[in-house]
Amino acid sequence: MRVTFPHLGNAYIAVESLLRGLGHEPVTPPPTNRRTLERGSFHSPAELCLPFKIALGNMLDGLDQGADCVLMIGGWGPCRLGYYAEIQRLLLEAVGRDVEFITLEVPRGIYSRYWNHFRRLTSGARLGHVLRGARLAWAKLNAVEALENLALQTRPRETQHAMTTQFLKRQLDLVRRAASLKEVEDVLHSARQGFLQLRESGSGQGWPLRLGVVGEIYTVVEPLANLNLEERLGNLGVEVVRTISLAGWVTDHIFKKALGCDITAPLRRLAAGYLRGFVGGHGLETIARSAALAKERVDGIVHILPLSCMPEVVAKGILPAVSRDHQIPVLSLVVDEHTAECGFQTRLEAFVDLVQRRVGQRVGQKQACLPWS
Amino acid sequence: MPLKAFVGHVRFLARQGLGLLWVPQVISLVRGEYTCPNLLGLPDLVRQYVSPSVRLLTPVLDARRGKRQLDRGYLSWGLQFAALPRVLRAWQKACVVQRSWEEEQGRGHPAGSALTILLLGPGYLVDDAYLNGNLQRKLQELGVAVVRADLPDAVTVPACRYLTKRPYWTTTRRALGALEHFRRTVDGVISIAPFGCGAEAMQGVLVNQRLRGANLPYLELYVDEHSSPVGLHTRLEAFCDLLERKKSG
Numbered sequence: 254m255r256v257t258f259p260h261l262g263n264a265y266i267a268v269e270s271l272l273r274g275l276g277h278e279p280v281t282p283p284p285t286n287r288r289t290l291e292r293g294s295f296h297s298p299a300e301l302c303l304p305f306k307i308a309l310g311n312m313l314d315g316l317d318q319g320a321d322c323v324l325m326i327g328g329w330g331p332c333r334l335g336y337y338a339e340i341q342r343l344l345l346e347a348v349g350r351d352v353e354f355i356t357l358e359v360p361r362g363i364y365s366r367y368w369n370h371f372r373r374l375t376s377g378a379r380l381g382h383v384l385r386g387a388r389l390a391w392a393k394l395n396a397v398e399a400l401e402n403l404a405l406q407t408r409p410r411e412t413q414h415a416m417t418t419q420f421l422k423r424q425l426d427l428v429r430r431a432a433s434l435k436e437v438e439d440v441l442h443s444a445r446q447g448f449l450q451l452r453e454s455g456s457g458q459g460w461p462l463r464l465g466v467v468g469e470i471y472t473v474v475e476p477l478a479n480l481n482l483e484e485r486l487g488n489l490g491v492e493v494v495r496t497i498s499l500a501g502w503v504t505d506h507i508f509k510k511a512l513g514c515d516i517t518a519p520l521r522r523l524a525a526g527y528l529r530g531f532v533g534g535h536g537l538e539t540i541a542r543s544a545a546l547a548k549e550r551v552d553g554i555v556h557i558l559p560l561s562c563m564p565e566v567v568a569k570g571i572l573p574a575v576s577r578d579h580q581i582p583v584l585s586l587v588v589d590e591h592t593a594e595c596g597f598q599t600r601l602e603a604f605v606d607l608v609q610r611r612v613g614q615r616v617g618q619k620q621a622c623l624p625w626s
Numbered sequence: 627m628p629l630k631a632f633v634g635h636v637r638f639l640a641r642q643g644l645g646l647l648w649v650p651q652v653i654s655l656v657r658g659e660y661t662c663p664n665l666l667g668l669p670d671l672v673r674q675y676v677s678p679s680v681r682l683l684t685p686v687l688d689a690r691r692g693k694r695q696l697d698r699g700y701l702s703w704g705l706q707f708a709a710l711p712r713v714l715r716a717w718q719k720a721c722v723v724q725r726s727w728e729e730e731q732g733r734g735h736p737a738g739s740a741l742t743i744l745l746l747g748p749g750y751l752v753d754d755a756y757l758n759g760n761l762q763r764k765l766q767e768l769g770v771a772v773v774r775a776d777l778p779d780a781v782t783v784p785a786c787r788y789l790t791k792r793p794y795w796t797t798t799r800r801a802l803g804a805l806e807h808f809r810r811t812v813d814g815v816i817s818i819a820p821f822g823c824g825a826e827a828m829q830g831v832l833v834n835q836r837l838r839g840a841n842l843p844y845l846e847l848y849v850d851e852h853s854s855p856v857g858l859h860t861r862l863e864a865f866c867d868l869l870e871r872k873k874s875g
Contacts, residue, residue: 298827298830298831300821300822300823300824300826300830300848301827302824327791328796329627329658329794330659330795331660331661331662331663331794331795332663333824333825333827333828334795335794336791336794336828338791339789339790339791340828340831340832341865343831343832344831347835359849361658362791362792363790366790375862433672457637509857527670528667528670529651529669529670530653530666532663532666532667533660533663533666534663536663536667560822561822561823561824562824563662563663563664563824563825564663564667565665566629566664566669566822567663567667567671568667570667570671570674571631571667571670571671571674573674574673574674582711
């Protein structure tokens with residue numbers, strides 16, 4: 254089968270390996286761009302959230318490239334993500350694209366459907382191949398994550414503007430092409446050295462500000478959805494602390510949930526006093542991680558969410574209390590397909606300015622440094 | 627928007643010098659389903675808007691693991707106030723009232739009007755004349771009989787079987803079930819939803835898809851704190867004109 258799938262940050266690198274291991278041909282949609290979003294929004298109801306629209310755009314792109322099947326994740330609420338696949342199937346049907354959908358989710362209801370999906374995915378694959386593919390995919394997912402984190406640390410310290418982003422892109426491409434675990438490891442090893450070389454030597458200028466990014470997973474990891482938030486902050490001289498990792502999400506939501514573990518317990522402990530439990534999506538994570546970041550003495554928190562995201566609206570209402578109690582500045586950014594770059598950049602600059610002044614006052618001198626100061 | 631109204635109510639009450647406030651955390655009412663995510667965090671959200679001196683009473687109503695878990699939620703909440711026998715008596719009384727109310731809902735199908743419309747939407751919006759711009763009254767003035775989507779789960783759950791995946795929001799599932807139930811007897815469908823309601827956006831797609839072949843007009847209304855009743859009424863009048871013309875051929 255020629256299988257396409259929507260983008261989620263750089264997860265496509267791992268998904269490709271996984272699909273090859275299963276004996277299918279992955280049809281990776283072109284990198285998400287403005288046109289993808291416009292296409293997706295055109296076919297979706299206006300009230301649906303940004304991730305839905307971008308994913309639908311990805312699917313349309315993938316189908317144009319000759320895919321005959323869509324791989325999607327599902328779930329059982331209360332976040333809308335769980336029902337995305339059904340709605341997207343209906344919308345594609347309405348425009349004459351009657352395609353097969355394979356939804357990965359914890360089976361419930363009609364079991365024969367899941368059995369059919371499973372058979373479709375695994376037919377014609379040998380177990381050895383599948384296992385090798387899965388291991389490679391897992392290694393790649395972790396490698397991608399490691400590279401991105403290195404880039405986050407390097408960007409505020411880079412000697413030449415935009416070098417980190419370019420270097421990261423090249424390394425990600427190498428990981429994508431790697432055919433064995435050994436190659437992935439080699440790329441990672443050399444990349445570590447490469448990132449070190451990009452940094453300025455000596456520490457004469459003090460340390461960069463550290464800002465944590467929390468929020469809905471898609472808008473945190475997908476550069477188009479968040480208008481390159483991480484890169485923008487990095488270029489402003491800020492070290493971004495990521496709280497959401499794709500590998501962690503896969504472990505929590507696929508492996509641990511399938512085994513029936515309670516994944517919310519540690520988060521509930523962190524969010525105690527603010528939110529008593531699961532509200533769907535990443536609402537609880539947002540509150541829990543914000544409280545944890547505040548205790549780690551991060552300088553500020555940026556919260557990003559798609560317009561009308563139900564769980565994050567709750568989190569947004571509670572975040573001011575976290576901000577007040579822990580004396581930490583929080584900026585909530587709501588994004589949708591109409592978000593303009595200039596307004597976004599202005600708000601980020603103003604926020605970074607404010608945080609810098611606060612930190613300067615706390616330390617008693619101007620130790621936190623920014624490129625323009 | 628309904629959240630804003632709720633917070634408004636809470637703050638009004640808190641200003642009256644109240645010491646105790648009842649804000650339930652309604653997670654789920656039917657096995658395997660959820661209410662709205664905003665309700666899941668309601669008590670914690672309200673907590674931010676009232677002074678710490680106000681105590682919040684928050685029973686946790688959670689039926690994700692079945693009805694028995696829900697009953698336990700009610701009972702354990704009652705036990706905070708009285709001994710078990712008394713709680714049980716109150717519980718039984720409440721059950722009787724609830725059952726008779728449910729039976730009443732199933733019956734009344736108003737006849738005699740020229741047009742019948744199925745009104746879909748969450749209860750806090752359909753029943754609140756201020757938030758929905760006096761929608762029901764206006765429909766009455768236009769001479770339209772309104773059928774509500776409040777059907778017992780015994781009707782709506784089987785009615786949703788045609789879907790490949792059952793919706794996991796109770797309001798959406800009930801609305802779609804009611805749509806199946808009344809599809810052949812009503813002349814049109816109106817849905818009303820607060821702007822930004824997530825489940826409603828998906829429900830719209832499902833309703834549209836179902837009505838496309840059925841030749842049944844469908845009006846989607848979204849309200850928020852900026853919508854004016856006048857604009858709403860114009861749309862209602864236009865919709866009813868259309869229905870009348872369609873009916874008379």
